[in-house]
Amino acid sequence: MKNDSQIFGIRAVIEAISAGKTIDKLFIQKGLQGELSKELMHLAKKNGIGFSLVPIEKLNRITKKNHQGVVAQIAPIDFYTLEDLVIQTIESGDTPLFLVLDQLSDVRNFGAIIRTAECTGVHGIIIQKKGGAPVSADTVKTSAGAIFKIPICKVDHIKDAIFYLQSSGIQIVAATEKATDSIYETNLTLPTAIIMGNEGKGISPSVLKLVDTKAKLPLSGEIASLNVSVACGAFLFETVRQRT
Structure with a gap:
């Protein structure tokens, strides 16, 4: 430390x-x-x-x-409340785009995701208070300082955050290889929160039950999955493509 x-x-x-x-x-x-x-x-x-x-x-x-x-x-930053983050985004007139990180554990992945999120116009990142990667000096370094430019919100439970986002008119899209539809068949022009899961276990089964849509990246190689920060980048840039 x-x-x-x-x-x-x-x-x-x-x-x-x-x-x-x-x-x-x-x-x-x-x-x-x-x-x-x-x-x-x-x-x-x-x-x-x-x-x-x-x-x-x-x-x-x-x-x-x-x-x-x-x-x-x-923590080197101040955190937003979920309510303030959502209201501020909706009042800005932009189409909301949030990231929800479900028990992401690697600080370097966390920092890389923050950097990509800032570059793609994500309005805020939502993490759980317990069980995830910390917002530490290593996170700041890996994010190349992007952590100071994008709101981050800590919540007690991811599931409660999902309920609040849905009640605010925001669709929940789970990035998971368990999906039948690909990301390219998913409408990301709507107000959206994309959920990325843990590096090893993916998105929690209890969280997957609550989402509106599941989407996957089509892979043609022999390895069945991508690094979570790489997969997150692909999802975010597809969102940018659809919204441009």
Whole structure:
């Protein structure tokens, strides 16, 4: 972790959470005792912040400072609420185009997708608070700074985000090899949110049940799938082609 995005010490992390800072990673020493540590874990759970219980050796590798058994990484950007993101986009008069990332885990894929999304006019990227790749210094670097130019929204549950998008008149298109229709048979000129899944498992089955349309990329080689950032680029540029 980079020092400029790192805070350490129980009290400092408690104050950061209380001040509304977005914590991407929180490491707490295994077996840490005391009222303050209990307060920190309670506060983290209350705010939906996941944390890892780790041996002190890991914390000592992260920082040479007096960490008191706690190290956290602050996200380098401010996040949008889903409601603000959708309303702002609709009021702009543009045809909405969103990306929903379902449990994407690789920071480099995340950064590459952000960069492509910014280049193709995506209005915002929606991710889940828990289980996905963090918005870290590595994400910023891989995105080539695009992360500062495109709104990113964190939600508690992807499924709730889908319901809200659908109620706002936005079709949900799942990028999945399980589809029967290709991307070229899918109408992407409508207000659209494209869902990309996890690198290994793809889109969650429970999420797939909720989408309006499933689409795939036609592949003619022997390898059955593309890297998720490459597939995302293909979907986004097909959207650009249809809308131009």
